[in-house]
Amino acid sequence: MRTVVPDGPSGRLPEAWRFCVGTGRFDLALRRDYQDSLALVQREIGFRHIRGHGLLSDGAGVHRPYEHGGARRVRHSFTYVDQVIDAYLDLGIRPFVELGFMPSGLASGDQTVFWWQGNVTPPASWREWAELVRATVAHLVDRYGLDEVRTWPIEVWNEPNLKDFWQDADRDAYHRLYEVSAYAVKEVDAGLQVGGPAISPGSDEWMVRFAEFAVERGVPVDFVSRHAYTSGPAQHVPFGVHQTLAPASGLLEQFATPRRQLAGTPLADVPVHITEFNSSYRPDNPIHDTAFHAAYLAPVLAAGGELADSFSYWTFCDVFEEVGIPAAPFHGGFGLLTHRQIKKPTYHLYAFMARMGEDLLARGEDHLVTRDAAGRVTVLAWAPADVTGGPAVDGHTVRLSVPIGNASSAFELRSSVSEEHGNAWAAWCEMGRPLSPRSGQLDVLREAAEPARTHRGVPVFGGRADLDLTLGRHEVTLVELTPVVDETPPWWDERRLLGLEPGPGGEGR
Incomplete structure (x- = not known):
């Protein structure tokens, strides 16, 4: 739902x-x-x-x-x-x-x-x-x-x-x-x-x-x-x-x-x-x-x-x-x-x-949605944490329809930490739990501590974008949606990256 x-x-x-x-x-x-x-x-x-x-x-x-x-x-x-x-x-x-x-x-x-x-x-x-x-x-x-x-x-x-x-x-x-x-x-x-x-x-x-x-x-x-x-x-x-x-x-x-x-x-x-x-x-x-x-x-x-x-x-x-x-x-x-x-x-x-916005749009048992003055919509979502010691839920899904405005698309930036990503403690354990990590090990641990980041374009219909966020084990994710103002030039064609002629239909995107 x-x-x-x-x-x-x-x-x-x-x-x-x-x-x-x-x-x-x-x-x-x-x-x-x-x-x-x-x-x-x-x-x-x-x-x-x-x-x-x-x-x-x-x-x-x-x-x-x-x-x-x-x-x-x-x-x-x-x-x-x-x-x-x-x-x-x-x-x-x-x-x-x-x-x-x-x-x-x-x-x-x-x-x-x-x-x-x-x-x-x-x-x-x-x-x-x-x-x-x-x-x-x-x-x-x-x-x-x-x-x-x-x-x-x-x-x-x-x-x-x-x-x-x-x-x-x-x-x-x-x-x-x-x-x-x-x-x-x-x-x-x-x-x-x-x-x-x-x-x-x-x-x-x-x-x-x-x-x-x-x-x-x-x-x-x-x-x-x-x-x-x-x-x-x-x-x-x-x-x-x-x-x-x-x-x-x-x-x-x-x-x-x-x-x-x-x-x-x-x-x-x-x-x-x-x-x-x-x-x-x-x-x-x-x-x-x-x-x-x-x-x-x-x-x-x-x-x-x-x-x-x-x-x-x-x-x-x-x-x-x-x-x-x-x-x-x-x-x-x-x-x-x-x-x-x-x-x-x-x-x-x-x-x-x-990084959340100032205006509160929604709060649920597994999500928080805000918007800032520039129209950027932010979604914080999290997987359930079971204190009884049961297996961590892998694949918890948060499905939202969020308001974007008059744009035809939005840019989505997603940052996540979980058991698999942004988890320096897990990396340290896999290293053998060094008591005094050397300089190179500290660098690796700091890199392992950074969130996983992905991005994509999201279509907007009727002023809304649909999000289907599937969360890993103990994942906390931040999704930032920014309305797109498209400034792509009319002559752009990806085939030109390799020096080829534009695709069927002539120049275009």
């Missing part, structure tokens, strides 16, 4: 998918590989904001206590902060600021998280924490301008509902942290955006309690945030993890949860930011590297903007060290890119989305 795509748009395609992307800890942005990777992502995708941990951790060096004249004093140093944010802005991306983790010189305890030991205890001095937040935000405003920093959301902490990220997952202590932090931000400027509670999946009561606390205390909340993942318990193997997955619809359900929970409350209309999402919450799960992953997330990118104001993919590249330094180029990292800029299939899903 062929789906008839409407002639006119139903609205604009939400850009919630590109509002923000995740990153490794703050000071990793000083590295060349990181900046090279972000430059590539920005050229081909173009995210608006970037969010990661560790702005206030020791690695960024902001909080510098010292003794002088018999008294404790603190210098706030922004040497690394300035370098990182300058680099971000030069690449056309703005910070989505996360206030955390606790500097060791201010921490009330020694509990840490991750290989790089971010401290997750409350401050020993609430006054000093407020001064740290206020000084940091004031510095950003002074350096980058108030109008600019007002566009940067400021989020208080990360996943305080988990004991690993906040000592004892103490909700009352987090509420106090939020209140002190929010007022410190607003003391700099009332127009700055502050929000939270940045909770992980599985503790949805936290959002309700956070809203009750904020309303009761009159604490400013300009947005709410949470995270979304769909993986199950971890099966550990050396240097990796395997997990079951819930259907991708589970991510969309999590995106929708905050608005459902806050309906009828004073926070019902504040923006909802999903400040982390992915399939697995582990940075060493090979599912992230596969073609399956791109097909799995395609319906999420296509529909998620109807449910949240943003949903931030965690993360843009594999320069990331939560469980240590990666031991191989493909190690199950969160990134859209590996180290050394090898593109994963999910990278291309995002790059395809970046």
